Amino acid sequence: MTRHSLWAFMFRRSVLRGSAISGSVLWGLLLWSLWQSAYATEELNLPATAEPSTPLVIHAAFDVPYARPLLEDFHRRHPQYDITYRNLSTLELHERFLNVPDEPDVMMSSAMPWQYRLVNDGHAQPITTPNAENWPAWAKWRQELFAFTYEPIVMVINREVMDRFGPVNSHADLLGLISQHGDALRGRIVTYDPATSGAGYTYAIEESQLSPRYWDLVAALGNADTHLVGTTGEMLDGLHDRRFLIGYNLLGSYVRQSVEHDPSLRWVIPDDYALVIQRLAFVPRLAPHPAAGRRFVDYLLSVEGQRVLSDGGNVAAIHPQLDGPGTATAMQRRYAEGLRPTPLGPGLLATLDDLKRRALLSRWQREFSGEMVGEQERP
Amino acid sequence: MTIRDSLHRRLLTWILVPMLAVGSLVLWQAWTDARRTADTAFDRLLEAASLAISEQVQWQDGQLWLDLPPAALEMLATQNDERVFYAVVDVQGHQVTGNASLPGDPRPDQQGGDTLWYRDIQLQGMSLRQGVRRSRLEDWRFRDVFEVRVAHTREGRDALSWALFRQSLAYLLALAVLTLAALIIAIRFALAPLTRLRRQIRARDPRTLQPLELPLPRELAELRDTLNELLARMRRVKANQERFIGDASHQLRTPLSGLSARAELALRQNNPELWREALETMQATSTRASRLAIQLLSLTRLDNPEYQPELVRTDLNVIAREAVREHWQRCQRQAVDLGLEASDHAVWVMGLDWQLAEALANLIDNACRYGARQVTVKVTTEPPCLAVEDDGPGIPAEHRLLSLRPFHRGQQDDDGSGLGLAIVDGIARTHGARLSLAATIPSSQRGLIVSLTFPEPPPCNTAENP
Known part of the structure; x- marks a missing residue:
């Protein structure tokens, strides 16, 4: 997997097939599937090397290169499991689960609202292993849904900009920079298009709830003719080849790797507030091998599993005992108040509301294009 | 306990x-x-x-x-x-x-x-x-x-x-525990007089029949009074028994001392004719004494509440006929006309033939002894009844109940034991029959009818039943 497919890592999807998903859920996944059609379903098999063997079926939207160290470590510890790992797009994952809810033993995805909705509808079973019981309350819901990564959303800024206009460490700095030097930066800023990117929409809706000044920032971005794209990969490509000077709202876990090789770029976790997304896992209620599924989720939440994720998968781990660079503990110490992990709660359902999306997007378009007219009411 | x-x-x-x-x-x-x-x-x-x-x-x-x-x-x-x-x-x-x-x-x-x-x-x-x-x-x-x-x-x-329910549950449990404790104490207090009564009864001298004297609550006072009534009855029974024993020993002592005196008198003679006369007198006396002893024995046995003989189906006609046949000759000698008025059909009762025969013998004997000239044994049905009727002087109504007591004798009695009617009474009780005494001619209070009215026997399908 090349690094331009960073979004594929997060929200992989392919062409929409079938139509079993309700309308309000469909839109975002449809959008996300538009540019991801190149990726076919990947399967990874780790046959059991100990008797008696038990099958374990994992369905995830989590690319194989990132998942492999995790799976191999788990398999080494528990060789009796005959592991089938299917990496699907988030749409496929969701659709396939609704069609065949008794196929997977574990569901993993970073599409938080969709995962939450499945669990809210009663599709998950509770896990009460010690690791699951001791998991931090903010990173789980009902003992059924568990967040196992901690990935902040960051800005990437060309050092040239910093040298010229001073440091940018927060949203307020960015707003000030764009407002004062909009002409210099015109067309050189890049961010997600919330209308075409599900992830971009998710960030927009959360930011609009977090900060009332978000709309000022959107208006300022609109004034500076900000370029709108669909994936973190596209943003990074443009930043590397200097088409863009500032990238706003990129997924931190990929940026770190990518930016390390390019001394002209700096990535910033804003210190006023920073969104944090989390990958969510659950064991379906109708899982064919629930004990195996629970064992795997327990491993995912154990010190060992989290360490493998953090070291091998390069994804920030949550486990409170892990304290290395890039872990949740370290980040929380550094940005005490600023980090805003998406709360695991029914607020995520609101994100999926169709009318809400239309309301937010119309406001976003209005602010971005600078139309200052009132209600677009039609009789 | x-x-x-x-x-x-x-x-x-x-x-x-x-x-x-x-x-x-x-x-x-x-x-x-x-x-x-x-x-x-x-x-x-x-x-x-x-x-x-x-x-x-x-x-x-x-x-x-x-x-x-x-x-x-x-x-x-x-x-x-x-x-x-x-x-x-x-x-x-x-x-x-x-x-x-x-x-x-x-x-x-x-x-x-x-x-x-x-x-x-x-x-x-x-x-x-x-x-x-x-x-x-x-x-x-x-x-x-x-x-x-x-x-x-x-x-x-x-x-x-x-959580709310647990709170109510805790209150209720505490209440239940308190109530239970109060209840146990209350019951113990309420039952304390019973323990006192028990202790007093246990502490009594077993030979005394004195009434219980202790203050008790109303319900137990009733029990105490009932007990005291029972004790009083027992005292009366005991007095009766003592009198009976006294009378019996007195009755037995008279013929025995008579025998002794007659023997002594005869021994002073040397005439064998006088000896023979004395021996005949002594024989008659000893026969009477032994009959008295037999009657005393059967009376004691009849009075024993533990004695529960097994009753069998018996025909009163047969009993009456047998009694008349047995006593006819003796009555004839005493110039008494003994007759029988039997029922047309067999009259079945639950009874013991030898006891009923004994009762009839006593009644016939009594009638002869007290100057009857005509004695009739009667059997009637519905209810089954066995009666002996005579034309003697009868018993004044006020003495009839008294005459059932042992050793009570009428005025003209010379050698009767005074046990006859008492024995009949005992037999009647054994059979569950009602004993009644009445005058044959109510207007002149002459004559006596002694009748035993039996309860109806349970229906029987044996061949004996015509």
Whole structure:
């Protein structure tokens, strides 16, 4: 997997097939599937090397290169499991689960609202292993849904900009920079298009709830003719080849790797507030091998599993005992108040509301294009 | 020990069983109350959430429009991480938005402000509490009715109602323990006089029949008085027995001392003729003495309450006929006319033939002895009755009851034992028969009818029965 497919890592999807998903859920996944059609379903098999063997079926939207160290470590510890790992797009994952809810033993995805909705509808079973019981309350819901990564959303800024206009460490700095030097930066800023990117929409809706000044920032971005794209990969490509000077709202876990090789770029976790997304896992209620599924989720939440994720998968781990660079503990110490992990709660359902999306997007378009007219009411 | 224990147990059982019933009723009440309280508390959340949503509903782009406030849903999650469902439905029943299709308010549309409706529902196997708010758009052009339907799982409610119920349960348990302790003490106090009575009875000299004297509560005082009555009866029985023994020994001593005197007198003579005369007299006396002894024995046996002979079906006609045949010759010698008035059919009773024969013998003997010239043995039916009728002087009515006592004798008696009627009385009691004495000619109070009226025998299908 090349690094331009960073979004594929997060929200992989392919062409929409079938139509079993309700309308309000469909839109975002449809959008996300538009540019991801190149990726076919990947399967990874780790046959059991100990008797008696038990099958374990994992369905995830989590690319194989990132998942492999995790799976191999788990398999080494528990060789009796005959592991089938299917990496699907988030749409496929969701659709396939609704069609065949008794196929997977574990569901993993970073599409938080969709995962939450499945669990809210009663599709998950509770896990009460010690690791699951001791998991931090903010990173789980009902003992059924568990967040196992901690990935902040960051800005990437060309050092040239910093040298010229001073440091940018927060949203307020960015707003000030764009407002004062909009002409210099015109067309050189890049961010997600919330209308075409599900992830971009998710960030927009959360930011609009977090900060009332978000709309000022959107208006300022609109004034500076900000370029709108669909994936973190596209943003990074443009930043590397200097088409863009500032990238706003990129997924931190990929940026770190990518930016390390390019001394002209700096990535910033804003210190006023920073969104944090989390990958969510659950064991379906109708899982064919629930004990195996629970064992795997327990491993995912154990010190060992989290360490493998953090070291091998390069994804920030949550486990409170892990304290290395890039872990949740370290980040929380550094940005005490600023980090805003998406709360695991029914607020995520609101994100999926169709009318809400239309309301937010119309406001976003209005602010971005600078139309200052009132209600677009039609009789 | 057993008496005290079982009274304890009875009292405890009869008090505890209703208390348990009342207790379970109270617990059930506490549980429903706890649930209602929890529902009332949490229904406020449904009310607030549905209000927060309905305030956002407006008319836009030719349809109902809603910017769903996430806080409204967060509110419903509570700290128990409830599952949350919502739906907004327009006046045609078309779902505008929502994450589940929830049922609506079944009541007809009402004018005026918002109406709220709460109920428990089942959705995909989950127990939910639902709140439905029916509201109207606050737009001057459109006054469309719509419904906001919200629902969440019951974990918080169940936790709260369980906590409330546990509190009631603790109170009730404490109350039960206190009540039980009070009850045990109360029963012990209430039963204390019984223990006193028992101790007093146990401490008595077994030979004394003196009445019990101790203060007792009313219920036990009755028992004490009954006991005292029994003791008084026993004293009378004992006095009777002592008198009987005295009389009996007196009766036996008379012929024995007579024998002794006659023997002594004869021994002073040397004439064998006189010896023979003396021996004949002595023989007659000893015969009478031995008959007396036999009668005493049979009377003692009849008076023994432990003596329960097995009664068999007996025909009174046969008994009467046998008795007449046996005594006819002797009566003839004494110039007494002994007759029989038997029934046409066999008269069956449950009885002992030898005892009945003995009774008849005593009665016939008595009649002869007391100067009757004509004696008739009668058998009648319905009810079965055996009677001996004579034309003697009879017994004055005031002496009839007295004559049943042993050793009571009429005036003209010379050598009777005075046991005859007492024995007949004993036999009558053994048979469960009623003994009655009456004058043959009631106007002149002459003559005597002694009759034994038997109870009807149980029906029998043996061949003996004609």
